[in-house]
Amino acid sequence: DTGVSQDPRHKITKRGQNVTFRCDPISEHNRLYWYRQTLGQGPEFLTYFQNEAQLEKSRLLSDRFSAERPKGSFSTLEIQRTEQGDSAMYLCASSLPGTGSYEQYFGPGTRLTVT
Amino acid sequence: RKEVEQDPGPFNVPEGATVAFNCTYSNSASQSFFWYRQDCRKEPKLLMSVYSSGNEDGRFTAQLNRASQYISLLIRDSKLSDSATYLCVVGPYNDYKLSFGAGTTVTVRA
Numbered sequence: 001d002t003g004v005s006q007d008p009r010h011k012i013t014k015r016g017q018n019v020t021f022r023c024d025p026i027s028e029h030n031r032l033y034w035y036r037q038t039l040g041q042g043p044e045f046l047t048y049f050q051n052e053a054q055l056e057k058s059r060l061l062s063d064r065f066s067a068e069r070p071k072g073s074f075s076t077l078e079i080q081r082t083e084q085g086d087s088a089m090y091l092c093a094s095s096l097p098g099t100g101s102y103e104q105y106f107g108p109g110t111r112l113t114v115t
Numbered sequence: 116r117k118e119v120e121q122d123p124g125p126f127n128v129p130e131g132a133t134v135a136f137n138c139t140y141s142n143s144a145s146q147s148f149f150w151y152r153q154d155c156r157k158e159p160k161l162l163m164s165v166y167s168s169g170n171e172d173g174r175f176t177a178q179l180n181r182a183s184q185y186i187s188l189l190i191r192d193s194k195l196s197d198s199a200t201y202l203c204v205v206g207p208y209n210d211y212k213l214s215f216g217a218g219t220t221v222t223v224r225a
């Protein structure tokens with residue numbers, strides 16, 4: 001499968017625990033994005049990497065959230081001291097910018113439930 | 116005010132019918148416009164980009180009205196497989212930091 005992959009697909013954790021999610025983009029894509037989606041809402045932008053550089057962070061990304069893309073390939077999103085409000089689907093997307101429109105390809109997401 | 120607003124629906128239509136819906140966006144500087152489709156509990160997938168002159172892809176037609184800041188999607192000859200949530204997406208010139216609407220749900224019945 002050459003699409004965007006995410007791991008794990010589901011995560012149940014207790015409030016206060018730390019969790020880490022991984023995203024593997026499509027291999028030649030140099031842009032990688034993290035979004036969060038809650039029920040009945042569209043995805044909300046969290047952060048964006050171009051290669052290994054994190055170029056933008058949403059104000060939604062509190063100090064408890066950190067994202068890395070150390071070698072410009074896969075990325076991790078860590079949430080420290082999880083809260084019930086963190087329960088959501090975390091989506092990763094990648095793209096290869098060029099001329100014309102740019103399609104973001106989404107992974108299947110990691111569904112986080114904080115109990 | 117949300118950046119992108121959509122009528123959540125649902126739009127329940129019989130097979131073969133035409134269904135159309137709009138979304139509005141608040142940032143007049145937006146340059147990129149898309150419709151994404153999202154099936155239940157699945158990831159969003161690009162349905163089509165929306166160009167200033169309007170564009171068509173098979174049974175799907177998208178229109179952009181910059182003056183009124185709205186985007187429309189029309190589906191002709193609806194199929195059962197068109198049942199999904201359609202997300203209106205708006206962004207700056209480059210593709211990053213896209214703003215998604217909450218989606219319009221379409222259900223096509225036999």
